[in-house]
Amino acid sequence: MTFFRPSFRHPDLPPNDAGYYLKDYEGGISTLCAGCGHDSTNAAIIQACFELSIPPHKIAKISGIGCSSKSPAYLLGKAHGFNSVHGRMPSIVTGANMANRDLLYLGISGDGDTASIGMGQFAHAVRRNLNMVYVMMNNGCYGLTKGQYSATADKGSVGKKGEPNMLESIDLCEIAIQLGAGFVGRSFSGDKRQLVPMLKAAMSHTGMAFIDVISPCVTFNNTPGSTKSYHWVREHSEATNTFDYVPFKQEITTDYEDGTTESVVLHDNSVIQLHKKDSSIHVTDRRQAVDALEEHKEKGLILTGVLYIDPDSEDTHRIINTSRQPLNTLGKKDLCPGNEALQSINESMR
Amino acid sequence: MIRILVFFRENKITASAGVTDLKPTNIKDIEYFHKVIDCQWACPAHTPVPEYIRLINEKRYDEAYMINWVSNVFPGILGRVCDRPCEPACRRGRVEDDAVAICRLKRVAADNRKENIETFFPPIPDRKNGKRIALIGGGPASLTVARDLLPLGYEVDLYDDQSTGGGFMRSQVPSFRLPERVLNEEVGYILDMGVTTHFNHYVSSMRDMLAKDYDAVFVGTGAPKGRDLPDLPGRKDGDASIHVGIDWLASVVFRHVESIGKKVLVLGGGNTAMDCCRTARRLGGEDVRIVVRSPKAEMKASPWEIEDAEREDIPIYENHVPVDFVVEQGKLVGMHFERVEARYDDQGKRTLVPTGEPLVFMECDEVLIAVGQLNAFPWIEEDVGIEFDEWGLPVLKEGTFQSSLEHVFFGGDAAFGPKNIITAVAHGHEAAISIDLFCRGESLAVRPLPKVHLEGQKMGVHDWLYHNQIDDEHRQAVPMMDKAKSLKDRLLEVELGFDQVVGHTETLRCLNCDVQTVFRFEECIECDACVDSCPERCINFVDNGTEEELRIRLLAPAKQLDQDLYVSDVLPTGRVMVKDENVCLHCGICAERCPTSAWEMQKYTYKIPLAGHK
Ligand SMILES: Cc1cc2nc3c(=O)[nH]c(=O)nc-3n(C[C@H](O)[C@H](O)[C@H](O)COP(=O)(O)OP(=O)(O)OC[C@H]3O[C@@H](n4cnc5c(N)ncnc54)[C@H](O)[C@@H]3O)c2cc1C
Ligand SMILES: Cc1ncc(C[n+]2csc(CCOP(=O)(O)OP(=O)(O)O)c2C)c(N)n1
Ligand code: SF4
Ligand code: SF4
Ligand code: SF4
Ligand SMILES: [Mg+2]
Numbered sequence: 001m002t003f004f005r006p007s008f009r010h011p012d013l014p015p016n017d018a019g020y021y022l023k024d025y026e027g028g029i030s031t032l033c034a035g036c037g038h039d040s041t042n043a044a045i046i047q048a049c050f051e052l053s054i055p056p057h058k059i060a061k062i063s064g065i066g067c068s069s070k071s072p073a074y075l076l077g078k079a080h081g082f083n084s085v086h087g088r089m090p091s092i093v094t095g096a097n098m099a100n101r102d103l104l105y106l107g108i109s110g111d112g113d114t115a116s117i118g119m120g121q122f123a124h125a126v127r128r129n130l131n132m133v134y135v136m137m138n139n140g141c142y143g144l145t146k147g148q149y150s151a152t153a154d155k156g157s158v159g160k161k162g163e164p165n166m167l168e169s170i171d172l173c174e175i176a177i178q179l180g181a182g183f184v185g186r187s188f189s190g191d192k193r194q195l196v197p198m199l200k201a202a203m204s205h206t207g208m209a210f211i212d213v214i215s216p217c218v219t220f221n222n223t224p225g226s227t228k229s230y231h232w233v234r235e236h237s238e239a240t241n242t243f244d245y246v247p248f249k250q251e252i253t254t255d256y257e258d259g260t261t262e263s264v265v266l267h268d269n270s271v272i273q274l275h276k277k278d279s280s281i282h283v284t285d286r287r288q289a290v291d292a293l294e295e296h297k298e299k300g301l302i303l304t305g306v307l308y309i310d311p312d313s314e315d316t317h318r319i320i321n322t323s324r325q326p327l328n329t330l331g332k333k334d335l336c337p338g339n340e341a342l343q344s345i346n347e348s349m350r
Numbered sequence: 351m352i353r354i355l356v357f358f359r360e361n362k363i364t365a366s367a368g369v370t371d372l373k374p375t376n377i378k379d380i381e382y383f384h385k386v387i388d389c390q391w392a393c394p395a396h397t398p399v400p401e402y403i404r405l406i407n408e409k410r411y412d413e414a415y416m417i418n419w420v421s422n423v424f425p426g427i428l429g430r431v432c433d434r435p436c437e438p439a440c441r442r443g444r445v446e447d448d449a450v451a452i453c454r455l456k457r458v459a460a461d462n463r464k465e466n467i468e469t470f471f472p473p474i475p476d477r478k479n480g481k482r483i484a485l486i487g488g489g490p491a492s493l494t495v496a497r498d499l500l501p502l503g504y505e506v507d508l509y510d511d512q513s514t515g516g517g518f519m520r521s522q523v524p525s526f527r528l529p530e531r532v533l534n535e536e537v538g539y540i541l542d543m544g545v546t547t548h549f550n551h552y553v554s555s556m557r558d559m560l561a562k563d564y565d566a567v568f569v570g571t572g573a574p575k576g577r578d579l580p581d582l583p584g585r586k587d588g589d590a591s592i593h594v595g596i597d598w599l600a601s602v603v604f605r606h607v608e609s610i611g612k613k614v615l616v617l618g619g620g621n622t623a624m625d626c627c628r629t630a631r632r633l634g635g636e637d638v639r640i641v642v643r644s645p646k647a648e649m650k651a652s653p654w655e656i657e658d659a660e661r662e663d664i665p666i667y668e669n670h671v672p673v674d675f676v677v678e679q680g681k682l683v684g685m686h687f688e689r690v691e692a693r694y695d696d697q698g699k700r701t702l703v704p705t706g707e708p709l710v711f712m713e714c715d716e717v718l719i720a721v722g723q724l725n726a727f728p729w730i731e732e733d734v735g736i737e738f739d740e741w742g743l744p745v746l747k748e749g750t751f752q753s754s755l756e757h758v759f760f761g762g763d764a765a766f767g768p769k770n771i772i773t774a775v776a777h778g779h780e781a782a783i784s785i786d787l788f789c790r791g792e793s794l795a796v797r798p799l800p801k802v803h804l805e806g807q808k809m810g811v812h813d814w815l816y817h818n819q820i821d822d823e824h825r826q827a828v829p830m831m832d833k834a835k836s837l838k839d840r841l842l843e844v845e846l847g848f849d850q851v852v853g854h855t856e857t858l859r860c861l862n863c864d865v866q867t868v869f870r871f872e873e874c875i876e877c878d879a880c881v882d883s884c885p886e887r888c889i890n891f892v893d894n895g896t897e898e899e900l901r902i903r904l905l906a907p908a909k910q911l912d913q914d915l916y917v918s919d920v921l922p923t924g925r926v927m928v929k930d931e932n933v934c935l936h937c938g939i940c941a942e943r944c945p946t947s948a949w950e951m952q953k954y955t956y957k958i959p960l961a962g963h964k
Contacts, residue, residue: 002812002942006820006935008445010886010906035877035945043882190878218877218945230875234923 018053027075037189037215042075048199064089068110068137087118090125100326105132112142115151126179129207131315139217140228147220158225182207182313189215197245206267207315240305241274371894372917383954392439394776397421400864407857414459429457433770448825458853472501479503484564489517491762492570494778498961500543511552521600556730573763577722584675588682595720611715614638618720619649626718632840640666684713723768750794751781782961798959804952818938821858871918873948880940
C-alpha cells in the first residue's frame with residue numbers, strides 16, 4: 001500500500017504566474033476507493049486553483065461528512081481547512097466568511113451531506129448568496145455508509161444492491177437557481193475539459209457559486225442501471241454550451257458565428273464566453289435555465305454546463321453591508337471607538 | 351493476474367512522417383519494454399540491472415553476482431572500471447540529479463559473494479563435442495567466447511603474447527583502479543573451466559594459425575598500437591624521455607618501469623591519458639600535467655576519471671596544441687604549445703583556431719603520449735582471404751562478427767576499433783553464438799532470441815512483490831583511500847567501495863524500471879484515477895494525433911525524444927491513452943488507484959541469448 005505520494009514531479013512542469021507549482025496545490029494521497037469520481041473532481045479543483053494562480057494560503061477548504069467531504073485531506077495541503085460535521089459545512093463557511101471575507105471559500109459536500117441532513121443549511125446559504133464555491137460531489141448515494149440511495153438518486157435508478165430507488169429525486173441545481181444563487185453549473189468528474197474552466201469561472205464569481213459535479217461511486221453506484229455511473233453519464237449528458245473562461249487581462253481571441261456566442265463578464269472582470277447550441281437561451285435568464293433543466297430531464301438527459309449566471313448578484317457582505325476590512329483584522333480601536341463616537345451616534349439619533 | 355503474452359521481435363512502429371495518428375504501441379515487440387529499462391537497454395551486454403539491485407537490497411549477493419556473471423562475465427572487474435553507459439541512461443538521473451550508482455552496486459555484489467561461487471557455474475562436459483576453437487588474444491572478448499563455448503563441449507585454445515590472461519584489463523588498467531587479485535580471480539574462473547592456454551605466444555602468422563585446422567578462429571587481439579606524434583620536431587632526439595602511453599602503462603604493470611621524472615607532461619584527453627597521469631603521480635611525478643588540444647568540456651575521458659585525476663592535483667591545460675619537443679644537450683627539457691580556441695560552424699563542426707598569443711613553454715623531464723589507439727594486424731597475411739576496409743578494420747557481416755573468411759570471427763577492440771570492456775564482452779557473446787551455429791552447420795542469420803516474460807507483481811489490493819515506495823535519498827558517495835597514502839603506492843586501490851549498509855541505501859534509489867506499467871484498454875472505464883494520481887503526470891487520455899504534435903499536447907511536455915510514448919487502442923470516448931515513459935517512477939500508484947486493473951504492474955525479464963540457446 002502506498003501511503004505517501006513520491007516527492008518527485010515532472011521536471012518540465014512550469015510554475016504558474018504566482019510562482020507556485022502544481023505540487024503546491026496537492027494534498028495527501030487519496031484513501032478513497034480506486035476510481036472514485038471524487039478523486040477526479042479534487043484533481044480538477046487542484047488544477048483550477050493552480051491555473052488561477054491563487055496563493056494556496058488564500059484558500060479555505062471546508063467540508064461536511066462523507067467520502068466527498070474527506071476531500072480536504074486530498075487537496076490543497078497548504079490551504080486552511082475544516083472538516084466539519086454532517087451537513088454543517090455551510091454554517092462553518094458562513095462563520096469563517098463573516099470573520100475573514102478575503103479568502104476563497106471552497107465548500108465541499110456530497111449529495112447526502114447536502115440534499116439530506118444538510119438541506120436546510122444549503123438552502124439558507126444559497127438564499128444569503130454567501131460568497132463561496134459550493135462543490136457538491138453527486139454520486140446518488142451515501143458512499144461512506146455503504147451506498148444507500150441519497151436524495152439526488154433518480155427514481156428508478158438501480159445501484160449495487162439491485163433494488164431500484166422508488167423516491168423522487170431532488171435537483172439541487174434547480175433549487176439553487178430558485179433560491180438565488182448567482183452562479184449554477186453542472187458537470188461530470190470524468191470531463192475535466194468542462195469541469196476545470198467551470199470551477200475557474202465559479203472561483204471568479206462573487207456570491208454563491210454552486211456546482212453539481214456528477215461524480216460516480218465506483219463501488220456502490222457504478223452499475224449498468226444506475227443513472228450516476230460513468231457509462232450512463234457519458235451516454236446521456238448533453239452540454240448547454242461549450243465555454244471558454246478568459247481571465248481578466250487576457251485578450252479574447254475566439255471568434256464564433258453571430259448569435260451563438262454570449263459573453264458574461266464576471267466580478268473580477270474575467271469573461272465567460274459561451275458558445276451555445278441554442279442561441280435563443282440566455283444563460284442569465286433564470287426561468288429559461290430552469291426550463292432547460294426540466295426539458296432535458298423529460299428526455300432522460302442530463303444537462304451539463306454553466307446553467308445560470310447572474311453577473312450582478314450581490315453577496316452576503318454586500319447585502320448586509322459589512323465592513324470592507326475583514327472583521328478579524330479590526331482592532332479594539334475600530335470596534336470600540338470610544339465614548340466620543342458613541343455620543344455622536346446617540347446625538348445623530350435624537 | 352498473470353497474462354501470457356507471446357513475444358516477437360519487430361521493428362518499432364513509428365508514425366509515418368507527421369500525417370497519421372499514432373498507432374497503438376505493440377507491447378509484444380520484444381524490445382518495447384526492454385527499452386523502458388534504460389540501464390539494461392544501454393548496457394551493451396544488457397545486464398538485468400534492476401533485478402540484481404533488488405537482490406543486493408535483500409542481501410542475496412551470490413544471486414546478484416551470478417546475474418551479472420551470466421551477462422557481463424566480469425562483475426568484480428566491471429564493478430570497478432566499467433565505462434558504465436548505464437549510468438548516463440539511468441532514469442533516476444532524469445527524475446532527480448544523479449543516476450543510481452549502478453557500477454558501485456555491482457561491486458557490492460562482487461565484494462560480498464561467497465568464496466566458492468564457482469559451484470554455481472555451468473558444468474563443463476567431460477565428453478567434448480569434437481570441435482576445436484582458437485582464440486587469438488586473451489582479453490575480455492576472447493575470454494567471453496571461451497566462457498560461452500566451454501560448457502557446450504568445445505575445446506578452446508587461447509594464444510596471447512602476455513604471460514597471463516586479461517588482455518588490456520591487465521596491461522593497461524592500473525592496479526589502483528583494478529587490483530590484480532580481482533582480475534586474477536575472474537580471469538581465473540574462465541581459464542579454470544578448461545582453456546588450453548598458450549601464453550607468451552605472439553601469433554605472427556595467420557596462415558600458420560589457419561593451418562592448424564581449427565573449426566573456428568576468433569580474433570580478439572584488441573587495438574594494441576598507441577598513436578605517436580612522429581613528425582613533431584624533437585621527437586627523435588628526445589626519444590629516451592618520450593613514451594607512448596599504452597606501452598609505458600604496460601611496462602609499469604610488468605615492472606619494466608618503476609619510476610618517472612618529477613615533471614611530466616601527458617598529451618591527450620582520453621581515459622588513457624588519465625591513467626598515465628595518475629600512474630606518473632605514483633611513480634615519482636610531482637608536477638604532472640594533462641595538456642589537451644580541445645576545450646576541457648570536449649575531452650573524451652569519462653567525467654569521473656577526470657574528477658579523479660583532478661583530485662590528485664593534476665591540472666588540465668586545455669586548448670594547447672603541441673608544437674615541438676625542446677631537447678638541450680641530448681636531454682628533453684620541455685615542450686612548446688600553441689594556444690588555440692574552438693570555433694564551430696553551422697553544422698557544429700569544430701576547428702581549432704590559433705589565438706595568436708606567443709607560444710607557451712612548459713618544462714618537463716618526461717612526456718607520455720596518449721593521443722589514441724590503432725588497430726594493427728601485421729600478422730594477418732593479405733592473401734589468406736580476410737578482407738579489411740579502408741580504415742584497416744576487418745569487414746564483418748552485420749551482427750554475426752563473421753569475417754570474409756567464413757570460419758574466422760572478430761570481436762572486441764579488434765572488430766570496430768577501441769571501445770571498452772563491456773563492449774568486448776557483448777561482442778564475445780554474439781561471436782560465440784555465431785561460432786556455435788557455424789560449427790553446427792546452421793545459418794548464422796537465424797539467431798536465438800532473448801528470453802523474455804512478464805510477471806504480475808500484485809500480491810493484494812495494495813501490495814506489491816517489489817518495493818514500490820520511492821526513496822528520496824541522494825546518490826551515496828564512495829569512500830576513498832587517503833590521498834597521501836594512495837599516491838605512494840600504485841598497487842593500493844583508491845576507491846574502497848560501498849559497504850553493505852551504504853550499498854543497501856543506494857539500492858533503494860533504483861526505480862525498478864523493469865516493473866512495467868501494462869495497460870489493458872478493454873478494461874478501462876476512463877475514470878481518470880490514474881491520470882490524477884500519477885505524481886509525474888505520465889498518463890494522458892487525449893485525442894490521438896501525430897507523435898510530434900502529441901508530445902507538446904500532453905499534460906507534461908514529452909521532450910525526451912528517445913523515450914517512447916505508450917499509446918493504447920481507441921477507448922469508448924474516442925480518445926486514446928498516451929503514457930510518456932520518460933520519468934515514470936514505476937511506483938505502481940496508477941495500478942493501485944485503477945478500479946478495474948486496467949493498469950497492471952508486471953515485471954519484464956529480458957535475458958540475452960547465449961551460445962547454445964534455442
Ligand atoms: C589505458 C587504458 C585504460 C582503459 N581503461 C578501461 C576501463 O577503465 N574500462 C573499460 O571498460 N575499458 C578500458 N579500456 C579499454 C579496454 O581495456 C579495452 O577496450 C578492452 O580490453 C578490449 O578487449 P579485447 O578483448 O578486445 O582486447 P584486449 O583487452 O586489448 O586484449 C587483446 C590481447 O591480445 C594480445 N595480442 C594482440 N595481438 C596479438 C597477437 N598477434 N598474438 C597474441 N596476442 C596478441 C594483446 O597483447 C592483448 O593481451 C582501457 C584501455 C586503455 C588503453
Ligand atoms: C449526524 C450524522 N448522521 C449520519 C451520519 C452517517 N453518515 C456518514 S456519511 C453519510 C452520508 C454521506 O453521503 P454523501 O454526502 O453523499 O457522501 P459520499 O460518501 O457519497 O461522498 C452519513 C449518512 C453521520 N456521520 N453523522
Ligand atoms: S532507476 Fe534503476 S532500473 Fe531505472 S534506469 Fe536507473 S538503475 Fe535502471
Ligand atoms: S508507475 Fe504509474 S503512477 Fe507511478 S509514475 Fe509511472 S505512470 Fe505514474
Ligand atoms: S484508473 Fe484505470 S479505469 Fe480509470 S482511467 Fe485509469 S486505467 Fe482507466
Ligand atoms: Mg454521495
